[in-house]
Amino acid sequence: MIQRIQSIWLFLAAIALILMLFLPLISKENTTTETEIHTIGLYQDVVGKPGSGQMKEQFTPLLITNIVVAVLCFVNIFNFKRRSMQKRIAIFSIIAIIGFAFWCSIFAQKLPGGIDGAHFDFGAYLPAVAILFCILAIFGINKDERLIRSAERLR
Template sequence: MIQRIQSIWLFLATVVLILMLFLPIATKTVDGSESILYTYGLHRFMHVQSGSALNAEVFLPPLIVNIILILLCFVNIFNFKRRTLQKRLVILTILIIIGFAFLCSFYTKELPGGIEGASFGMGAYMPALAILFLILAVFGINKDERLIRSAERLR
């Protein structure tokens, strides 16, 4: 039963959230120095050409929330026998991802000079992609429930 379609969608959501750890959310260049915002912190480079790092700030709250989301999606793959619990956890995960996106947008204000003029990277779009995969997982869970109910009616 682990080959259910919702397991694939949950796995893809897990992969997307893992990728969010490594992909930049936003990048901004001001006066020859480049700042790159990741989920785990902000990296500032003094000179764009030489690549020498000025400093790095660590943002613990978004990192912790991202790791919790990864674990929640991964553990939920193995709840295929308890579909109602699986569906509730998926909906909870979607709500946490929405809050996580707002948390990340809050931390984009840490860029020097604010958000204006910043270019958004692939990491900024990953929460939306994870939500899409989780919604598809809910559809798969509902399809499984309908299949089980119809099989019980036949008995």
């Protein structure tokens, strides 16, 4: 049962959430500085000087939440014997990812000068991708349940 498709979808959801640790969510460039928000913290670079990035503020609660939600999706892979529990945890993961994305948007407002003129980077879209993967995992779990019910009818 661990080879089922929902395991792959849950693994991809966990990977998408782990990628959020390394990719910027939102960035803004002024004439002298470029500011990026990651789930780890607020980084500021001097324009024209590569490698001059400094962490101005650390977002520890956001970092911990990101890791917990990613681990939740990954650990849910191993609930393959209890499909109803796996489905409930996947639904809870979707709710947790929505809350995490909302919380990321609140932290994005800490960008100096506000979010006016800022652009969203690839990391901002990863929660939506993770939610999509969790929904596809739920569809896979439902398909497994239908398959098992039909096999029990044949007995």
